[in-house]
Amino acid sequence: MNYKDVNSELFSRVLELTRLYDTADAKSVNKMAHETLVLTCHEGLRDTGQAFGNLFSQVDYLCKRHNVKLPDWIAVQAMRRHTNSSEPLSREDFFYDMRALSRFISAVTGTDVPGELLRVLPAERKPYTKAEGTDVRYVRCIVRGFDDKYIYVSAEEVLGGAMLAADYTADDLTYLSELLREGMQLNLLDCKLEGSCTYSGSEGDVKCDIIVPSLVIVEPDYLIDISSISACFKEYGHHPLIYTLDRMKPRANSQAILLGNLAGSVLDDIINSHGTYNMASTLKKSFSEKALEYSTCTDFNPAVFKANAAVQASNINAAVTGMFGEYDRSRVVLEPSFVCERLGLQGRVDLMTTDFRLLVEQKSGRNLNIERAAQSGGKGLQLEPHYVQLLLYYGVLRYNFNLGFNKTDIRLLYSKYPPAQGFLAVAFYRKLFAEAISLRNKIVAADFDIALDGFDSVLPELTPATLNTTKTASSFFQRYLLPQIETVTGPLAAMPPLEREYFCRMMTFVYREQLLGKVGSQEGVTSCSADLWNMPLAEKLETGNIYTGLTIKAKECAEGSSVPDRITLSVPGQGEGFLPNFRRGDMIYLYQYRADSVPDVRNAILYKGNIDELHTDEITVVLTDGQQNPDVLQVQHPEDMPDDMHKAMVYAVEHAGTDASGSSGARALLEFVTAPDDRRSLLLGQRAPRRNESVRLTKSYNPSYDDILLAAMQASDYYLLVGPPGTGKTSMALRFMVEEELTRPGASVLLMAYTNRAVDEICAMLEDASLDYLRLGSEYSCDRRFKHRLIGEAVRNCPRLSDIRERIASVRIITATTSMLMSRPFVFSLKHFSLAIVDEASQILEPGLIGLLAAHDHEGGVRTRCSIDRFILVGDHKQLPAVVLQSETESAVSSESLRAIGLDNCRNSLFERLLRTERAAGRTEFTGVLRRHGRMHPDVAEFPCREFYASEHLEPVPLKHQKETSLNYADTGLTDKLDTLLRTHRMIFIPSQPCRRPDVSDKVNTSEATIVADLLSRLYSMLGSSFSASRSVGVIVPYRNQIAVIRKEIEKTGIKELEDISIDTVERYQGSQRDVIIYSFTVQNRWQLEFLAANCFMDDARIIDRKLNVAMTRARRQMIMTGNVETLSHNAVFREMISYVESKGGLFRYYE
Template sequence: MVVKNVFEPETAQDFWKQMVAAHGLEDAQQKYLEFGKIFGHFLHQHTTQGAVKLVGAFAQTDFLLREHEVQPSLRKAVNEARIRFRKAGSGELSMDVLRENAPYDFKAICLFIGLVEGTPVPPEVEKLFPTNRPQRTLKVPEAEYLRVLVSKVDNDNIYGQIETEPLEVVICYSHGNTIYNFDWTYLRQQLHCGSQINIIRPRLYDDILYPELIIVEPDYLVDISAIAACFESYAHSPLIYLLNKIRPMETTEAILLGNLAGQLLDEAVHSEGEGQPYTESVQQFFKGNAINLLAANISPNFHENAIKQKHNIHKAIKADMPQQLKEYRQRDVMLEPSFFSEMLGLQGRMDFLQLDQKVLIEQKSGKGGWPQPDPNTPVHQEKHYVQMLLYMALLRYNYREQYDRNNHHLSAFLLYSRYPNSLLGMSFAPQLLFEALKIRNGIACNELHFAEGGLKVLDTLTPEQLNERQASGTLWERYQRPQIEALLRPIHNASPLERMYYFRFLTFIANEHVLSKFGNRTKENSGFASAWHASLNEKRQAGNIYDRLQLLSPSVNDSPRPVTRLVLGFSEHADNDMSNFRLNDVVVLYPYEPEQEPDLRRTMVFRCSIEQVSADRITLVLRAPQTDANVFLRDADKHWAIEHDFIESSYSSLYRGMHAFLSAPQERRDLLLLQREPAIDTSLQLCGDYENFNELALRVKQAQDFFLIIGPPGTGKTSFGLMTTLHEALLTPDASILLLSYTNRAVDEICSKLVDEKLNFIRIGNELSCPEVYRPYLLSSAVGECSRLEQVKERIMSGRIFVGTTTALNTSLSLFRLKSFDLAIIDEASQILEPHLMGLLSAVKDNATAIRKFVFIGDHKQLPAVVQQHSEESRVHESALNDILLTDCRLSLFERLLKRYRERPEVVFMLKRQGRMHHDIADFPNRAFYGGQLTEVPLEHQQQPLPEAAPHADFFKKIFTTQRIAFIAAPQPPKSPSDKVNQTEADLIAEAVVKIYELTGSSFDVVHTVGIIVPYRNQIATIRNTLDRYGIPALHDITIDTVERYQGSQRDYILYGFTIQQYYQLNFLTDTVFEEDGALIDRKLNVAMTRARKHLLLFGNPDLLTAVPTFKELLEYTQAHGAYFNPSADLSDYKNIYSI
């Protein structure tokens, strides 16, 4: 059972106190940043409990204003303040404007706080209010588009408020559209009070707005190619989008030929003259697609067709385009530029775009439309035309300035590379574009509905219902209809329990998907939409942007060559400890004018991975290499920004995995739904000798379906649990084993064990996520040594150990069409949600499970999976699912199976000997979280006595020479810029680190000696800056991070700063607490304490911490052991701490 203590949130008095303090600041810019921060936190606190998804401050403010029936004058004033907070956070307003409006905005927000909290504003706050300001006349701003929050809809008009002015507007949608004069009445069914829309290029006539286009829920970006795929001959329907999400990923010869043709297009653009020979092209393709090529069983005609496509592409790019278009410039081209258009609610990437946006090419390797009068010249397919129209609309609307500079000239081509005369020019088609955006709006509305349980439409959906256009004939009867029936059949044939399980997790995934775009309730400025809803200051505070970057490489001095890497320099003011970026993260890079706010919506973006980060620069690897450095050098004088990318495909494997479950063999489905007992074969005996781990090895071997290994901190779950199981499995001739984990870091650790023991293996994944030392083991490296597919197949079939992340394997399911596995050992299993494993556990080879048996290794008492949803959203209410112990979708399959079988030693084993923590450090977490079951190995450092303290030792030296664990009471900071910044604790921690550095002397090691754990990135930067003031270079590079990033790590000394200054922050510190056997298990505290080998210091405010039972117990424990220190109570001890 999850235990959630809801600690008292901040009260009206707290917020007024903060507003008054901010109001007293001299600097108007700083004052507004504080106002904005307080206002944002107030909105977040009061909009996290409802079921409505509120995207951004605009929607949150409107919700509270309506909910509390705020008077129009205050409603207007609050919205004016909200708009100024947003603009001030981005530096858009002058100091004079800020100074003039500050008193009125202060008054508006203080009154708003009182109304929402139901408490009158106190006199001492009220006396600071200015007199009422003169009313100003508002008018609808002239803009390319306006965001509108809908209040009501009738048969002709939409009524709502615009985001950028506190102004109510009326929008006519039923008539008066001069360009798209079609039937917009479908909006009546899609819109409701609280919906958000973008109205594009609105014109004002008689106080009514007439837009060209209306985009529903524009924060839900829909991929253009996915919209185009909804145009089938039997229907133009957003339901096709749903079917495509659950449709198994196909690996066909046609798809592979298309992928190769895409590579050939890139090569044609990159190359001079004839380009590289086909044999080199196909060898490169072969290296990255070997499994799929084998699984597709390609025909002898594959290479002949590919060579024709190479020739046709070369002809189109090198001959036809230059002849047909005088404005064509091959060197001034972006390959696979990506875009995010909040204006149109679209995202995606183009194949080929000229830098001046005058030429656009989209390649298609398959057949054109029908009928086709000339066999050498294609006609377009409707879905391909739709895709091009949406790209053209993007250039026409989203990038309007460039479109105007081009005098509205855009040459758009479909390149059907199957045909000699491959280029088809595309023109504007208003009605088809209208239909495409209607589909887009339908998809967005459906996705929000599906996140709330609407996916059960699949339960009754039939091909006849989908056949809106009454298709008949061979295509429908022999292909389309049977394919739809086959896709829906597993749902219709499933048992009631299977169907319930399927729909509950499908809804959970859909909600996670929506929240990843819109943002969740537990974290401010989360979700991809924060890229445009959050101000620059908010992004910096959240660590979600690197801005003010300078392009260092490529440079004008570099020799001409395709650009694969970029190097950018940080500004001297960059505070990179605040960043939320890590190596191998996928990010987007884009330029912006120095005087503007960085905004990824304004320009095409480059998708990259972070390869290296140092103090002064960052190196990125482009996902799509560019032909010419001019793509970047033309913007060399601009600033550059990096933000997190959103990978839509990361959810695709989850939808497909759940659908695969319904087609898994019945015995596997029954096992996962606890409808049958796991099989045990006690006749089996060990082939090897594993000393202390023989009992574990034997139990695992005898278990025929699955086994659970519980690995508490420091017990060697990889070294002993995983490796012992692997060694015994390898003693069975021809056995194949799959080793999986959730994170690349854990996979790296597995690889290190295999290398140490000289075991050969194949790693599934890409080079970017694999350290150089393990790259020779990658599948692509193994393929590089082969010249024929038969050799690759032999290499794969003879391979016995395959390693990778669950994500990597979920995107390589074709492997199971070639090979089955006797055993999968899945590390970090307690951090992996059920849908992440379902595609793997449901994989089939020759009508049997592709993975015969699985072993989960994990510890449910350490950190769980990161989930967007609140417990109220993820809780499972269906009694039949509760009966199989599915009570919360946020829990792992490991944990659900453990609940059922924890008392069954034949399928569960707990490792109990830990070799990390000194006994004194392990004592509290062992008793509090593991029932005293853990013992030391013991290793030398676990028994080492402490030296005697010198008589006049200073404060921290006395602690380090007398205690293994200590709590240092940190007084409340007298003044703090944020609740997430605690300078008092930072000073104490920095002093302690310096003392550790002095005590360890020449043995000090940046990587192994000391680590600091804090809950907030803001505090990371504060501690780093405080440490730097000591001027000791070695201390700058020690790891300061959150507990989530520390799981799996260890240090000799761990310093854990609780940081919090307000009671409400206890919610965040305790959000992973659950109850087991009457004991409260605090997973964050458990992980933080058990990272330490020799010394553990805890810093915090005892007055706040004792409100939590586990923290109170911890403080009482330190007091009982003489390890509770209050430096402020003894100035002689404390005098050294602020000496710098």
């Protein structure tokens, strides 16, 4: 993108803001100012390879990069804070902010502020005044430099953004010298001011206030799960790389783990039972929910398990009885979650009271200290990892809710023992708490180092000698602990050179994705977990990432639950243009807040759950843990709501984050490294795939598919099937492959896909074919039609474990998303699959698939038999790929060895790499293309087939609608030119008018919204009684903001049936189809073309625009597009498309 174009637009926006101040509302002005700052940062940061937790750090980085002086840094940071709010500024302060923004734009772009703008802005910056009486309990800041005594930081808000010198000479802070780097964000907690000193930096000498923190939190936006930190406190020490090691270990499944899970459910059920507890119901529910885990647990002994469970239940019951002699049972909440940005932690507590007087963490395992009645290093009977976990939970409560010292009674419940021995009251132990925070900081610093410097920078340190920080050599360590460590370190040390390069590059990619997923890269460009507290409320509402002002309408018990866990909430108006970015099955946080305040997850008790139903005026969530307490999550009737909004309590719903993808990627790569030599060589292109030419089909399935079916069945290792849009990948090819495979004696098939939607389609195909199967997954992410196929549902009435095992072992087809299978790989210990078929393979990144294809039996050695004999990957690399947060430059591969095997960028799928390998080798027997498409009419298909599928030589089946010579629209009596064009042309382009407005988002185009609504109204009339909202027409847009504007225009038509049509982004439309597709390009600025054409690549000297390809290939009978010709013409593919439509007579000038 030409910087000159962007510079002009940025300065024009600032000038427009100065004119809007007196006429527009503060919310609109602040929002536009904020967007301008975000856009400036986006342009300045492109391809920098940096991760930024928030806009604060982005502005700081660019100020340093472009030598912006401290006073201007303070001014632009103040401007950033002001634009996060909807509150109006004084005219004087607003124009000072515009001056700061203009100077920042000038510095970043290297251009002078236009004279027209200079004439209306203040000549001097706002005089700096030091804030008095500042609260220094919490300081968010960025490191500018450091020496042996002080960390020199720029504070975000306190002291007017002044430079501070943080004294870190305290014994428990000196370790920070090994972690610090310029640009790092810190939280300084419980501070006091002590004098001043001078910092000599690039800007000369700067006077700094000295601040002495009690705690320092490194990169606080990078949340670490509390249980993961406590698990790093081992008998042999607590090195930060233990965290790295633990993430790679295969997911364990043992009787002890199952007993721990059951004990947690027992505690919940006893609390919820009010004295009528029945352990049999807890066991039954546990068996149903974890049927796969129980049936695949190799050391499971039913009799011992039930006896141990009975002991746990008896002890828990006694502990609960004693607990509520002292504490108020009505205030108990179970499994509440917390997000603590101040400490950089997140976690879920077993039990607490809403008045914070009681905090309990339960442990079901053995405690030798209790059995020996011995003291543990002066720290009591509790085990150190459990003590650490409880102390960190207590710290979260203290810092989130500003609790006083000793406000909370903190206890560990060792439920293997009677309460007199196992219900331990423990005290806050600051030294151990500081050690835990220190380890948390070291873990975060290590993760950042891996992401920035590469995994090969830490690989040499992943040895037992490094991790054994206490240098223990006990018999217990040698016999039990060392072998556990070596299951990971041994294979890593033995990797051959190519595997080592592959492993390290992919691990680096996984860590970078995780980093960006946690802290983000650029605000407004990618989403991340830290958006929960960094994203302004106005932006959350605009992006649909929050529901606010909710009230509880009803509480019910979900199926199989005995406590209210199904919560229906009334949704009031969320503001003009609100469009929720939630889907059924999404994991969410539900939390309460005061109606007159801004909702903030950091100041609330969070209830985790899944969305089950979504409607305009209400949503229903099912909590992960139901709450028996009637005072928690109360039903609220409108007449009961207080008039004083300061007293009214309402609810919010936001997305709940997870670290699952990073951990599963790391585990998958270790699974690959430990796989049999033959499979590793195959996947790394070191040996050619094999085939058995003696294999023959048992019958003819379809003449158009038989050749491909035969080749796929003859492939002994893998087969790659390219399935362009509408070629029957699932309904025909996949079905025939499954049916043919099942003719082989003893065959079992594993069917996987990237999305639940695709798995639903697979399930529909299996149902149509009357094939028996089971599905792994959650009922909230599964179409209700297939709920009975979920393993938990299918075995609900199996009374014995042997029956459960038999049901799973005997079924010949298992289906699941790849992510679900990675999180629950236990099925491989019960079933061996002769064939795995992966749909949507081109959307799955290598770490998300290679571990499944390399899955193997770990019993009896490292490298044994693979769990899958052969696999078929089905995909289309010319449609939208997997979402990658890194830029193409960051994910690029420089290693010649890796590039030689086709791995030139980690953002490409394994499917694409293997396809490239086959083509480079000149082999055709292991790849196939489905060439006959049954979706698009030939007139619709001509352009995408010519531009995007030239080498695939696609042709229509043809089906009935593909043979039609006319659209057969009904005569409505209208005779204008547009109606005539709609009746006679299948490819249409309508230029929109420029309609940019400074108070309207750039992601909105009102001209196109008007055009789309008019088109829909005309099509509705032409289709008459044959109109169907789910089949006839769909609308595709690049931005979600445009959806709301189009919906508003549709309402003006007064046609009720049009309200139900699907309007969505290209990404959400992939896999769908409609008779007519209307595509609103929306963009009006040249810099937006980067986003619109972000998924392009070269193939056979042609530009393949994946996004445009997906949009155009959704249409069966007619494709209509509208866009700003002047803007779109700057892109070669769009220019060619418009020219093509015009040459066919399909260009219509709506406004002439």
